[in-house]
Amino acid sequence: MSDRMKTISSAKSHGGVQGVYSHASDVCSCDMIFAVFVPPQAREKPCPVVWYLSGLTCTHANVMDKGEYRRMAAELGLIVVCPDTSPRGAGIPDEKDNWQFGGGAGFYLDATQEPYARNYRMYSYVTEELPALIAREFPADMTRQAIFGHSMGGHGALTIALKNPGRFKSCSAFAPIVQPSTAGWSRPAFEKYLGADETSWRPYDTTLLIEDGHRFPEFFVDQGTSDGFLNDGLKPWLLEAACAKAGIALTLRMQDGYDHSYFFISTFMDDHLRWHAQRLSDLKA
């Protein structure tokens, strides 16, 4: 391993290895932590990489602890990378006091406004710096990547896939924020990170990216009907309308009685990993 990456912990699980690592991030100007599961198949040959982006308030650890992805990832031979959701310790105002801004709320965008622009660059971190580190340090086949996420991380997955359609074979989401530029829990953060001119928000809004001509072949989305944020911050019908208009194939499953928690995510984790595996060539699912 390079001088730049440190192993915080490593444990055998489901025949593979679940590790937690840190490195000095140039992009975020701070140390960043992330989790990687390497399946047993990686001892034989490089494996495809599935990116899981987490939601508001989460670190790398929430999905690692509660997401229940290792059994199926080991079966399918998938590396699963779980980044943090923001820089940490930047010392900006509001960093720790507001669950919808700052720590745990990076929104997978590159801030342009001071004092956030130096650290809050999760878009570049997740699409450039961390992939380069993964390619260098892990037995990863970077020609085969998929991306998914939950809530704010669903927003991250959808927007990143739309802007990098050649890189990802597939994209899915659990209860994604599909229109953050209008949702109550993201508008204030977008204004602070990106400024008052809302045209600068469009590259970080799934429905507006589609409106502006970005395309991805197909999306797979699960949404609980008992999710307390359904009618407020999530509104999956906005994604449905945008995809219908643009001719993007959307598989939207409204899951009866499920909420916004990891109890919901873990229930459908197998389905999402199979979806990705089927689209990452050379994999049976």
Add this chain to the structure above:
Amino acid sequence: MSDRMKTISSAKSHGGVQGVYSHASDVCSCDMIFAVFVPPQAREKPCPVVWYLSGLTCTHANVMDKGEYRRMAAELGLIVVCPDTSPRGAGIPDEKDNWQFGGGAGFYLDATQEPYARNYRMYSYVTEELPALIAREFPADMTRQAIFGHSMGGHGALTIALKNPGRFKSCSAFAPIVQPSTAGWSRPAFEKYLGADETSWRPYDTTLLIEDGHRFPEFFVDQGTSDGFLNDGLKPWLLEAACAKAGIALTLRMQDGYDHSYFFISTFMDDHLRWHAQRLSDLKA
């Protein structure tokens, strides 16, 4: 539900319901919290009950979050009950400062020494009060019960099964403490809870219970070879010797490279639930 039980949280998961509940425990003289997963089959008819006892430092929540038992429990139609590991808030000396005593370290015994005897009665709590509550409040078939656990909870499962062989159809454990009366991490607690006369410890020690004539038909144990406590507090060969001498069928699997964590437990959770389901009649596994 009765006046005595309150629902703290409830979420749909894997088609069933994962709930967290509290009640005023007469046995422990404090409010106690526990988790119950009810599988979808319970809408049709009462389901068998599998008890999971957790290890040192844990609450009901650790296995609920990290144990990955719901998928298989839902498939097999098993209710999974996860009690806390001690009374809480008793205000005894050392309650919060010592991870091997007091809070999180009830050792599934009934303390006889003051000031612990009033609250620290986890044996009676787990074998009498909580089962009565489960029978009353949940769609449980109490004629079909199984028990398992991890580390201190493996000790709990083994000792409780040996003392109540008619009640449980099966018993298994992950990395159990098999001889707590000699292990460094449990001797000080046993002395405080039960006094210096070690004959009073024998009913709470698996190997000594077997030596004293208690029997259970068969045990299933998984133990990681990279478990940091293997040669110190765990020593599964002591159980192996006791079972061999007593003619108890022991399936002991030494799992190469696994540690003492939930990454280990969750890897083999399916195997344990299948083991129990096969022994709980009317269940396919």
